[in-house]
Amino acid sequence: MKPLRAEIPPEHAAIRRVIESIPQGRVSSYGEIAARAGLPGRARLVGRVLGDAGAEAALPWQRVLRSDGRIAFPPGTRAFRAQVRLLAGEGVLVRNGRVDLALHGWERDLDSQLWGPGVAAAPAN
Template sequence: MNEAHARVFAAIAAIPPGRVASYGAIAQRAGLPGRARLVGKLLGEVPEGMVLPWFRVLRSSGQIAFPPGSRAFREQSRLLRAEGIEVKNGRVPLSRFGLDADIDRALWGLGEG
Protein backbone atom coordinates (compact mmCIF):
# COMPACT_ATOMS: atom_id res chain seq x y z
CA MET A 1 0.00 0.00 0.00
CA ASN A 2 1.39 3.39 -0.88
CA GLU A 3 1.65 6.31 1.54
CA ALA A 4 -1.25 8.29 0.06
CA HIS A 5 -3.59 5.30 0.38
CA ALA A 6 -2.43 4.75 3.96
CA ARG A 7 -3.23 8.40 4.77
CA VAL A 8 -6.74 8.00 3.33
CA PHE A 9 -7.36 4.89 5.41
CA ALA A 10 -5.99 6.66 8.51
CA ALA A 11 -8.30 9.64 7.93
CA ILE A 12 -11.31 7.32 7.65
CA ALA A 13 -10.26 5.41 10.76
CA ALA A 14 -10.04 8.72 12.67
CA ILE A 15 -13.72 9.63 12.17
CA PRO A 16 -15.12 9.33 15.70
CA PRO A 17 -18.38 7.54 16.51
CA GLY A 18 -21.39 9.79 16.05
CA ARG A 19 -19.68 11.84 13.33
CA VAL A 20 -19.51 11.63 9.54
CA ALA A 21 -17.25 13.07 6.83
CA SER A 22 -17.55 13.55 3.09
CA TYR A 23 -15.32 11.82 0.57
CA GLY A 24 -13.80 15.23 -0.17
CA ALA A 25 -13.14 16.01 3.50
CA ILE A 26 -11.33 12.69 3.88
CA ALA A 27 -9.22 13.45 0.80
CA GLN A 28 -8.40 16.90 2.21
CA ARG A 29 -7.40 15.47 5.60
CA ALA A 30 -5.22 12.90 3.85
CA GLY A 31 -3.38 15.69 2.04
CA LEU A 32 -5.04 14.89 -1.29
CA PRO A 33 -7.39 17.83 -1.99
CA GLY A 34 -9.72 17.24 -4.91
CA ARG A 35 -9.32 13.47 -4.77
CA ALA A 36 -12.76 12.54 -3.40
CA ARG A 37 -13.20 9.86 -6.09
CA LEU A 38 -9.97 8.22 -4.98
CA VAL A 39 -11.43 7.94 -1.47
CA GLY A 40 -14.52 6.20 -2.87
CA LYS A 41 -12.34 3.86 -4.94
CA LEU A 42 -10.18 2.97 -1.94
CA LEU A 43 -13.23 2.24 0.21
CA GLY A 44 -14.04 -0.46 -2.30
CA GLU A 45 -10.51 -1.86 -2.02
CA VAL A 46 -9.93 -1.99 1.76
CA PRO A 47 -7.12 -4.48 2.46
CA GLU A 48 -8.06 -7.84 3.94
CA GLY A 49 -8.30 -7.66 7.72
CA MET A 50 -8.50 -3.83 7.89
CA VAL A 51 -11.63 -2.67 9.69
CA LEU A 52 -12.77 0.87 8.90
CA PRO A 53 -15.90 2.84 9.80
CA TRP A 54 -16.75 3.03 6.09
CA PHE A 55 -20.35 3.88 6.89
CA ARG A 56 -19.31 7.29 8.29
CA VAL A 57 -18.23 8.49 4.81
CA LEU A 58 -20.89 10.28 2.75
CA ARG A 59 -21.29 12.50 -0.29
CA SER A 60 -20.58 16.22 0.20
CA SER A 61 -24.35 16.80 0.46
CA GLY A 62 -24.55 14.38 3.41
CA GLN A 63 -26.28 11.86 1.14
CA ILE A 64 -25.53 8.14 1.31
CA ALA A 65 -23.79 7.21 -1.96
CA PHE A 66 -25.44 3.79 -2.41
CA PRO A 67 -28.68 3.54 -4.41
CA PRO A 68 -31.71 4.11 -2.13
CA GLY A 69 -33.27 0.84 -1.04
CA SER A 70 -30.18 -1.24 -1.84
CA ARG A 71 -28.79 -3.61 0.77
CA ALA A 72 -25.69 -1.43 1.24
CA PHE A 73 -27.88 1.69 1.63
CA ARG A 74 -29.98 0.00 4.31
CA GLU A 75 -26.88 -1.30 6.12
CA GLN A 76 -25.22 2.13 6.11
CA SER A 77 -28.40 3.78 7.39
CA ARG A 78 -28.69 1.19 10.15
CA LEU A 79 -25.06 1.58 11.26
CA LEU A 80 -25.31 5.38 11.30
CA ARG A 81 -28.54 5.35 13.31
CA ALA A 82 -26.98 2.87 15.77
CA GLU A 83 -24.46 5.62 16.60
CA GLY A 84 -27.20 8.20 17.11
CA ILE A 85 -26.70 9.87 13.72
CA GLU A 86 -29.87 11.22 12.14
CA VAL A 87 -30.60 9.80 8.68
CA LYS A 88 -33.62 11.18 6.85
CA ASN A 89 -34.34 10.26 3.23
CA GLY A 90 -30.81 8.89 2.96
CA ARG A 91 -29.20 12.15 4.10
CA VAL A 92 -27.33 13.16 7.25
CA PRO A 93 -27.32 16.84 8.32
CA LEU A 94 -23.59 17.63 8.16
CA SER A 95 -24.15 20.82 10.16
CA ARG A 96 -24.96 18.59 13.15
CA PHE A 97 -23.00 15.39 12.53
CA GLY A 98 -20.09 16.40 10.29
CA LEU A 99 -16.54 16.29 11.63
CA ASP A 100 -16.32 20.07 11.74
CA ALA A 101 -19.81 20.76 13.07
CA ASP A 102 -18.57 21.78 16.52
CA ILE A 103 -15.95 24.12 15.06
CA ASP A 104 -18.54 25.77 12.78
CA ARG A 105 -20.92 26.20 15.71
CA ALA A 106 -18.20 27.70 17.90
CA LEU A 107 -17.04 30.12 15.20
CA TRP A 108 -20.28 31.08 13.55
CA GLY A 109 -23.05 30.08 15.94
CA LEU A 110 -24.56 27.72 13.36
CA GLY A 111 -27.37 25.53 14.60
CA GLU A 112 -28.22 27.84 17.48
CA GLY A 113 -31.45 29.72 17.97
Protein backbone atom coordinates in the same frame (compact mmCIF):
# COMPACT_ATOMS: atom_id res chain seq x y z
CA MET B 1 8.60 -14.49 -5.39
CA LYS B 2 5.94 -11.81 -5.07
CA PRO B 3 4.42 -11.17 -1.62
CA LEU B 4 0.80 -12.22 -1.24
CA ARG B 5 -0.25 -8.76 -0.06
CA ALA B 6 0.86 -5.70 -1.91
CA GLU B 7 2.04 -2.72 0.08
CA ILE B 8 -0.57 -0.03 0.53
CA PRO B 9 0.41 3.13 -1.36
CA PRO B 10 1.13 6.07 0.98
CA GLU B 11 -1.88 8.04 -0.34
CA HIS B 12 -4.18 5.12 0.46
CA ALA B 13 -2.66 4.73 3.92
CA ALA B 14 -3.21 8.44 4.60
CA ILE B 15 -6.85 8.14 3.57
CA ARG B 16 -7.33 5.08 5.76
CA ARG B 17 -5.84 6.92 8.76
CA VAL B 18 -8.28 9.80 8.29
CA ILE B 19 -11.28 7.47 7.97
CA GLU B 20 -10.17 5.60 11.10
CA SER B 21 -10.06 8.96 12.91
CA ILE B 22 -13.71 9.88 12.30
CA PRO B 23 -15.31 9.68 15.76
CA GLN B 24 -18.34 7.54 16.41
CA GLY B 25 -21.51 9.55 15.87
CA ARG B 26 -19.81 11.85 13.34
CA VAL B 27 -19.64 11.77 9.55
CA SER B 28 -17.37 13.25 6.91
CA SER B 29 -17.50 13.64 3.15
CA TYR B 30 -15.24 12.00 0.60
CA GLY B 31 -13.78 15.41 -0.25
CA GLU B 32 -13.14 16.37 3.37
CA ILE B 33 -11.35 13.09 3.94
CA ALA B 34 -9.19 13.62 0.87
CA ALA B 35 -8.28 17.14 2.02
CA ARG B 36 -7.40 15.95 5.53
CA ALA B 37 -5.21 13.25 3.99
CA GLY B 38 -3.31 15.94 2.09
CA LEU B 39 -4.96 15.03 -1.21
CA PRO B 40 -7.38 17.88 -1.99
CA GLY B 41 -9.58 17.22 -4.99
CA ARG B 42 -9.16 13.45 -4.72
CA ALA B 43 -12.60 12.52 -3.37
CA ARG B 44 -12.97 9.70 -5.87
CA LEU B 45 -9.75 8.16 -4.59
CA VAL B 46 -11.36 7.98 -1.14
CA GLY B 47 -14.20 5.95 -2.64
CA ARG B 48 -11.74 3.68 -4.41
CA VAL B 49 -9.75 3.13 -1.20
CA LEU B 50 -12.93 2.22 0.68
CA GLY B 51 -14.01 -0.13 -2.09
CA ASP B 52 -10.62 -1.83 -2.23
CA ALA B 53 -10.11 -2.05 1.54
CA GLY B 54 -12.39 -5.00 2.19
CA ALA B 55 -13.96 -6.00 5.47
CA GLU B 56 -10.61 -7.04 6.99
CA ALA B 57 -9.55 -3.38 7.05
CA ALA B 58 -12.35 -2.71 9.56
CA LEU B 59 -12.75 0.91 8.43
CA PRO B 60 -15.83 2.81 9.68
CA TRP B 61 -17.06 3.19 6.08
CA GLN B 62 -20.56 4.08 7.24
CA ARG B 63 -19.27 7.48 8.40
CA VAL B 64 -18.32 8.55 4.86
CA LEU B 65 -20.94 10.44 2.85
CA ARG B 66 -21.31 12.66 -0.18
CA SER B 67 -20.55 16.36 0.25
CA ASP B 68 -24.26 17.16 0.66
CA GLY B 69 -24.73 14.54 3.39
CA ARG B 70 -26.35 11.93 1.16
CA ILE B 71 -25.50 8.26 1.31
CA ALA B 72 -23.69 7.32 -1.91
CA PHE B 73 -25.42 3.95 -2.36
CA PRO B 74 -28.72 3.78 -4.23
CA PRO B 75 -31.71 3.93 -1.84
CA GLY B 76 -33.11 0.54 -0.94
CA THR B 77 -29.95 -1.43 -1.72
CA ARG B 78 -28.43 -3.73 0.87
CA ALA B 79 -25.44 -1.38 1.30
CA PHE B 80 -27.73 1.64 1.74
CA ARG B 81 -29.77 -0.13 4.42
CA ALA B 82 -26.62 -1.33 6.19
CA GLN B 83 -25.19 2.19 6.27
CA VAL B 84 -28.44 3.63 7.66
CA ARG B 85 -28.54 0.89 10.32
CA LEU B 86 -24.89 1.39 11.35
CA LEU B 87 -25.25 5.18 11.52
CA ALA B 88 -28.46 4.87 13.56
CA GLY B 89 -26.56 2.62 15.98
CA GLU B 90 -24.15 5.53 16.49
CA GLY B 91 -26.95 8.04 17.06
CA VAL B 92 -26.76 9.58 13.58
CA LEU B 93 -30.19 10.29 12.11
CA VAL B 94 -30.58 9.57 8.40
CA ARG B 95 -33.66 11.21 6.92
CA ASN B 96 -34.54 10.58 3.26
CA GLY B 97 -31.06 9.17 2.67
CA ARG B 98 -29.34 12.27 4.04
CA VAL B 99 -27.52 13.21 7.25
CA ASP B 100 -27.61 16.74 8.66
CA LEU B 101 -23.95 17.68 8.37
CA ALA B 102 -24.37 20.73 10.58
CA LEU B 103 -25.47 18.39 13.35
CA HIS B 104 -23.31 15.30 12.73
CA GLY B 105 -20.42 16.55 10.60
CA TRP B 106 -16.91 15.94 11.90
CA GLU B 107 -15.12 19.26 12.58
CA ARG B 108 -16.69 20.76 9.47
CA ASP B 109 -14.73 23.98 9.49
CA LEU B 110 -11.08 22.97 9.58
CA ASP B 111 -9.93 26.57 9.19
CA SER B 112 -11.71 27.59 12.40
CA GLN B 113 -10.26 24.54 14.14
CA LEU B 114 -6.76 25.60 13.10
CA TRP B 115 -7.00 29.39 13.20
CA GLY B 116 -10.12 30.26 15.19
CA PRO B 117 -10.44 31.92 18.60
CA GLY B 118 -8.68 30.15 21.41
CA VAL B 119 -5.97 28.70 19.19
CA ALA B 120 -2.54 29.78 20.34
CA ALA B 121 -0.43 31.46 17.68
CA ALA B 122 2.93 29.98 16.82
CA PRO B 123 5.84 31.91 18.35
CA ALA B 124 7.51 34.39 15.99
CA ASN B 125 11.03 33.58 14.87
